[in-house]
Amino acid sequence: MLNKKVEKALNDQIKVEAESSQAYLAMASWAEINGFPGASLFLYAHSDEERMHMLKLVKFVNDRGGQAIIPSLAQPAKDYKSLHAIFTLLLAHETKVTSEINGVVEICLREKDYTTHNFMQWYVSEQIEEETLARNILDKLKLIGNDKGALYFFDRDISTMKAPAGAEGGK
Numbered sequence: 001m002l003n004k005k006v007e008k009a010l011n012d013q014i015k016v017e018a019e020s021s022q023a024y025l026a027m028a029s030w031a032e033i034n035g036f037p038g039a040s041l042f043l044y045a046h047s048d049e050e051r052m053h054m055l056k057l058v059k060f061v062n063d064r065g066g067q068a069i070i071p072s073l074a075q076p077a078k079d080y081k082s083l084h085a086i087f088t089l090l091l092a093h094e095t096k097v098t099s100e101i102n103g104v105v106e107i108c109l110r111e112k113d114y115t116t117h118n119f120m121q122w123y124v125s126e127q128i129e130e131e132t133l134a135r136n137i138l139d140k141l142k143l144i145g146n147d148k149g150a151l152y153f154f155d156r157d158i159s160t161m162k163a164p165a166g167a168e169g170g171k
């Protein structure tokens, strides 16, 4: 059976991943109707990946004899000032997710649950990738500033950029 404190921590993490998926879906939708089709594709894919992160946790909790709780979610922001604002939020969000994941890892160690600790290592490496990617995108957007031409090319390029490992890496 899954240790109760670990189960609670994993269920909290299910909610964090679901919120990430929901937040990136809102951003994708905004980008789609505000002239950024490339960023929109990237964000839709990122939203799907976060859902896979959530599902991987749901399956793990249930497989280990716990019960995954499917959470209700708050409505994410509807409007954003710019792509720069979106990726600033995204990086801040991922940094927060990293500390939540570290929190789960800490609980696993405290409770001596080495199986879940091992399972969580996938999320630990995933966060390194996600933060690096968000930082690189944000650096580009900072350079571009208000240059509309450069923003057009950025949007074209981001559609071909690989979002962090999700559906495949998550299996």
Ligand code: FEO
Binding pocket: 017, 020, 049, 050, 053, 094, 097, 130
């Ligand atoms: Fe699943 Fe972006 O954290």
